[in-house]
Amino acid sequence: MSPLLELRGLGVRYRTDRGEVTAVRDVDLVLEAGETLGLAGESGCGKSTLAMSVLRLLPKSARVDGEVLLDGEDVVTMGWGRLRAVRWARASVVFQGAMHALNPVRRVGEQIAEPIRLHGGTARVADLLDQVELPAAKARSYPHELSGGQKQRIMIAMALACDPKLVIADEPTTALDVIVQAQVLGVLSRLVAEQGIGLVMISHDLSVLASTCDRLAVMRHGRIVEQGPARSVIAAPTHPHTQALAAAFPVVGDPAFRQVEPDEVRESTPLLRAEGLRVDYRGRGGVVSAVKGVDLEIGSGEIVALVGESGSGKTTTARALLGLRPPTAGRVLFEGADLPTSSKGLREYRRQVQLVLQDPTSALNPRHTVYESVAEGLRIHRVPGDEAALVADALAKAELRPPEEFFPVLPHELSGGQRQRVVIAGALALGPRLLVADEPVASLDASVRGEILALLLRLRRELGLAALIITHDLGLAWSIADRVAVMHEGVLVEQGTVEQVLLDPSHEYTRRLLAAVPSTTP
Amino acid sequence: MLRHVAGKLGGAVAGVAAVVVLGFFLFRMIPGDPTVTMTRGRQVDEAQIAELRALHGYDRPIVEQFGKYVGGLLRGDMGTSLFYRRTVAELIGERVGPTLLLVGTSTLIAVTLGLWLGIRGAWRRDSLFDRTSTGVALLGWAMPAFWLGMLLSMVTGDLFPSGGMRFSSTPPGFWPQALDVAHHMVLPSLTLIAVVYAQYQLVMRSSLLEEMNADYLTTARAKGLRDDQVRRRHAVPNALLPTVTLVFLHIGLVVTGAITVETVYSWPGLGLLTYEALAGPDLPLLQGTFVVLAGSVIVMNVLADLLYQVLDPRVRAS
Numbered sequence: 001m002s003p004l005l006e007l008r009g010l011g012v013r014y015r016t017d018r019g020e021v022t023a024v025r026d027v028d029l030v031l032e033a034g035e036t037l038g039l040a041g042e043s044g045c046g047k048s049t050l051a052m053s054v055l056r057l058l059p060k061s062a063r064v065d066g067e068v069l070l071d072g073e074d075v076v077t078m079g080w081g082r083l084r085a086v087r088w089a090r091a092s093v094v095f096q097g098a099m100h101a102l103n104p105v106r107r108v109g110e111q112i113a114e115p116i117r118l119h120g121g122t123a124r125v126a127d128l129l130d131q132v133e134l135p136a137a138k139a140r141s142y143p144h145e146l147s148g149g150q151k152q153r154i155m156i157a158m159a160l161a162c163d164p165k166l167v168i169a170d171e172p173t174t175a176l177d178v179i180v181q182a183q184v185l186g187v188l189s190r191l192v193a194e195q196g197i198g199l200v201m202i203s204h205d206l207s208v209l210a211s212t213c214d215r216l217a218v219m220r221h222g223r224i225v226e227q228g229p230a231r232s233v234i235a236a237p238t239h240p241h242t243q244a245l246a247a248a249f250p251v252v253g254d255p256a257f258r259q260v261e262p263d264e265v266r267e268s269t270p271l272l273r274a275e276g277l278r279v280d281y282r283g284r285g286g287v288v289s290a291v292k293g294v295d296l297e298i299g300s301g302e303i304v305a306l307v308g309e310s311g312s313g314k315t316t317t318a319r320a321l322l323g324l325r326p327p328t329a330g331r332v333l334f335e336g337a338d339l340p341t342s343s344k345g346l347r348e349y350r351r352q353v354q355l356v357l358q359d360p361t362s363a364l365n366p367r368h369t370v371y372e373s374v375a376e377g378l379r380i381h382r383v384p385g386d387e388a389a390l391v392a393d394a395l396a397k398a399e400l401r402p403p404e405e406f407f408p409v410l411p412h413e414l415s416g417g418q419r420q421r422v423v424i425a426g427a428l429a430l431g432p433r434l435l436v437a438d439e440p441v442a443s444l445d446a447s448v449r450g451e452i453l454a455l456l457l458r459l460r461r462e463l464g465l466a467a468l469i470i471t472h473d474l475g476l477a478w479s480i481a482d483r484v485a486v487m488h489e490g491v492l493v494e495q496g497t498v499e500q501v502l503l504d505p506s507h508e509y510t511r512r513l514l515a516a517v518p519s520t521t522p
Numbered sequence: 523m524l525r526h527v528a529g530k531l532g533g534a535v536a537g538v539a540a541v542v543v544l545g546f547f548l549f550r551m552i553p554g555d556p557t558v559t560m561t562r563g564r565q566v567d568e569a570q571i572a573e574l575r576a577l578h579g580y581d582r583p584i585v586e587q588f589g590k591y592v593g594g595l596l597r598g599d600m601g602t603s604l605f606y607r608r609t610v611a612e613l614i615g616e617r618v619g620p621t622l623l624l625v626g627t628s629t630l631i632a633v634t635l636g637l638w639l640g641i642r643g644a645w646r647r648d649s650l651f652d653r654t655s656t657g658v659a660l661l662g663w664a665m666p667a668f669w670l671g672m673l674l675s676m677v678t679g680d681l682f683p684s685g686g687m688r689f690s691s692t693p694p695g696f697w698p699q700a701l702d703v704a705h706h707m708v709l710p711s712l713t714l715i716a717v718v719y720a721q722y723q724l725v726m727r728s729s730l731l732e733e734m735n736a737d738y739l740t741t742a743r744a745k746g747l748r749d750d751q752v753r754r755r756h757a758v759p760n761a762l763l764p765t766v767t768l769v770f771l772h773i774g775l776v777v778t779g780a781i782t783v784e785t786v787y788s789w790p791g792l793g794l795l796t797y798e799a800l801a802g803p804d805l806p807l808l809q810g811t812f813v814v815l816a817g818s819v820i821v822m823n824v825l826a827d828l829l830y831q832v833l834d835p836r837v838r839a840s
Contacts (some may be wrong), residue, residue: 005610087746095744100737103756105763105835114755115745142835156743 004052004166004198005031005091009066012049012058012222012499021221023049025222027065033165033394035198038209038230042445043416047202054200055087069104070166089113091161091166094152094188096174101380102143102151109139110159119162128157132187135365156188160195167192169201173208177309177472182516185212188227207249210234218242241447248446250475252502252517257479259457260303260498268299271466272321272353272434276330279316290316292490293330298434301353301464303456305477305498307513308487314470317487318436321468322355335395351381354427358439360419364411370395371407374426381430396428397463399455417448424455434466435459441476453480461484474517478502486510526831532826537820538813542595545812546588552803555606556580578604591809601806605798608808613795620687621784621791624707625776628714630740633716633769638723641761643723644730645753655723663720669691671786674692682708685788710787717783718776725768729762765835770826775820 012024013069024046031037041047052058054068056075056465068075078086092115095101103111113123126136132153143151152172159167172188173181176368181288189212192199195258203209209216209230216233218226218241226239279291290313298304308314319325321332323339323346332339332432340346357363364373374391383390392481395403398421411419420440425437441449457480459465471477475483478498485495486509505511557574572722575581579590596602600610643652660740662670675684682705694704733739734757742756777792784793792811799807831837 052740057740057744084746084748089746093741093744095737095741101741103738103742103760105833106756114742114747127756207605270558385647 003030003502004035004071005029005200006032006069006072007050007066008069010050010053010068011065012046012053013063013065014059015061015063017333021062023062023222024053027222028361029217030229031166031198031200031463033198034196035215036189036201036213037311038213038216039200039202039219040206040209042204042218042245042447045219048170051093051170051200051202055093055468056083057093061231080287085119088164089119089162090182091168092162092164092165093453094159094167094169094172096171101155102264104143107139108118108141108143108146108154110246112139112154114163115158116161121162125157128161129154131160131191132157145435147180148176149184150174152180152184155186156184156191160197164197166198166200169199171203171466172201172217174203174205178474178513179209179301179309179516181520182237183237185518197430203342205249205518206234206245207251207518218245232328244447244450248449250479251519252474253260253477253516257475259453259479260482268302270297270333271300271302271335272298272468273333274317274321275333276321277317277323277327277332278329279313279320289328289490291320291327294487294490294492296321296485296492296495298466298468300433301460301466302483303467303469305349305462306468306470306487307472307474307477307479307482307484309472309513312487313490314487315438318355318438318468318470322353322436323349347381351430351432352432353436354419354432356427356435356437356440359443360416360423361411361422361443364419366411368411369407370400370409370411370414370422370425373411374429377430378449379425383430390429391425394425395422397428397459398425400425415448415519416444417451420444420448421455424452427465428465432465433470436468436470438470439472440469442471442473449476456480474502474513486513527828530827534820537823538817539671541594541813541816541820543588545809545816545838546591547584549803549805549808549812550584556805558805572757595813600810603734603799603801603804605804607652607805613807614810614814616790617790617792617795620789621780621793623703624714624784624789624791625773626716626779627707628711628774629718629776631711632715632719633722633741636719637726637762637765639719639728640723641753644727644734644761645757647731647734652727656727659720659723662716663718665717667713667717667782670716671709671783674709674713675787679813682706684709687790688737699728705791710783710789712787714776714780714783719774721772722750722765722769726761726765730757730765733757733761736760759833763830766829766833767826771819774815774822777818778815 001497007027007029009022014021016025027050029037039047047060049058049207053064054070056074056078058064062469064076064467066076070086073086075083075086102108109125112128113126116123126141129136129138133152134153134157138146138154139151146154155172169188173184176184185208191197201209201213203274213230216228216230217224217306218233218239220241226233226237226242233242234246236318236329237246274294274296277294277296278289281290294317296304296306296317306314307318316325320327323332340349368376371391374394375387378387380392391407393401395406400406400421401476406422411422413420420519434468435456440456441452453476456467460467469476469481481498483496483500485492486501486507487493488509494501494505501510502514505514529686557571557578557580561574572581579587591601598611602609603613606613632784636659637644639655642656646652687706688699689703692698733800739756742752747755780791781793781796785792785797788794792814795807796811796815798804799811801810
């Protein structure tokens, strides 16, 4: 009896303008029926290419070598008619449905029923929706009317529509909040186990894979560098890359991941303070309160993590603190004085408090060189002194050395981590006292995250730079923050030192958040 | 939803009002005295012209003339043509039919042809079909309508009539008349189609190209759909959305664009009427056609908006 899925010497090359690029090289992999396999790796390691090659969904520019055996039948050499019959009926895919994998102008019920009608069989949409714990009425919804978690459930229902024996889940929970992620993973694992489906799950997050898969394979540069039972790969990784991946997702409560010395902040004076901060948005359905009375303080040289799910009001809080959005009620004080309201005063204030955004790729103008990007702030604020020297100094502080070599470089020539350093350098050039960083590492690869976090810590040690880090990632808060504030539905439900909040939470919501974090130790 | 529709209709009414104001004052700036037009070819003296002016109110202050014009409009009276000596409403009513027939048929064909070519071209991007069809479309787009019209009548010789809408010798019954009109319509509609279909094709093409790499198309392929099913069921409905706005906006404009074509082929429609009014200048008639043409653009715009609501669930919700 042949295995459910077997890859033999699989290689994938893409033809591009700059010649051939090898995405996957010489991969051998076996998955038995009912088995679950996690495929881990950073962006560009070839894991998605590998997954797409199973149903031959690669773009036309791809060239595939080797064999992809589905129940002993080679997908690579299959005729088109046979391939279409195999697709979805034998193996289906759970795409990152929270994003764009659903057709925006068709009802989700139709989209679930479509493959059933195509492959023959009765459309049992209500039944499928019930399996993923959604009410049958949702079949009449359009994708934009559903939340990210609901869309992902729709994706799962769709994948199970034709009773496949193999399901490939490509980053199924990326972009979802922790609690929703835990729910979606729960639904997926339960259904796969109940129906004896083989699962290949792809993720950049080892902890997600560890909590759902029996076996793990780690990819790098198109090769599988380590493979084995999930438990042993996580507990005792042999390949340095696996170790780096594991280290990039800090385990809350594990002292090994805590990078802050207990008494690192000795004396701290209040720097930025919000008192009874309230921000209302006027929408069509009336007034919506995004922030409902927040008291928050950041001391000089202190790193505070503001943690919460999307929609909790954490970004709005940050915008109010930066003076980008006037508060409806309450005050924001910087060094004891109210935020200025004049544009000149605000400009002066923003020199002191700089913003670092989540995605450095969109934060940087693609046509500006590194020098231009960093110097722009200096010019706006008319900072006196030698511009080139100031830019070089800022780049050096952000650990882009030697700085002169980065001057003429354009953003697309840099790696993700380097781009985020350029953004940070742009902020540092103005000599701020506080950085407000909105998900500073969320869009970065695992191995680079640690470096950027270390940079923030070092800047604090050497320049006394305080930081407010906005994140949904509790592990990140554990690894570098002094204090944590947990935000839920516009309210700070709990704040205190990292040890207090994350090890001994007092609020029910914090406990739920902590319980939902996927753990590498099953 | 109702509020949205009401808002759109309110906007349209405001637009028409602006057109009325603009039309009135704009045409007063055209050089030429309307009373001179009326008396062209006749022996008149200064006193008679002054009398004529007083009769039509052209000697009154412009604001008063405007008030009178608007008052008439509200009562459905668009004035009387100086040249034809018939009411403007009557003239327009008589000419609307042929224009709708010509423009309607041509637009229908041009839209179908353009969308079809655009979809095919985008789906097989950079293929021979894509390149030639885009090239040909651009050639048509770049060609002046009057020149193409003259060229077509020269090339086809006596095959198709190149003027008017029907021969007086045609027997009265419905079928002979219909055939005769269709025969007369071949050249004008060919010209109109050739000149406008390119933009439908190009918008559809680029709109579909943008959707080509969408993730939901990969989902559709993974489900085992045939290539043409992926295109028909998933790609085209999404790519069609921006095209709808353009098509409807343009139908309004095509009516105006028909001025040249109708003039070249002496097609007795609104376009030809506008041309004749301009030549005068026959002010009441010109104002009338202007309001009707601009009004049709506004109405189509509102229709496009409402149709978009029906087609795109995302717009419907907000």
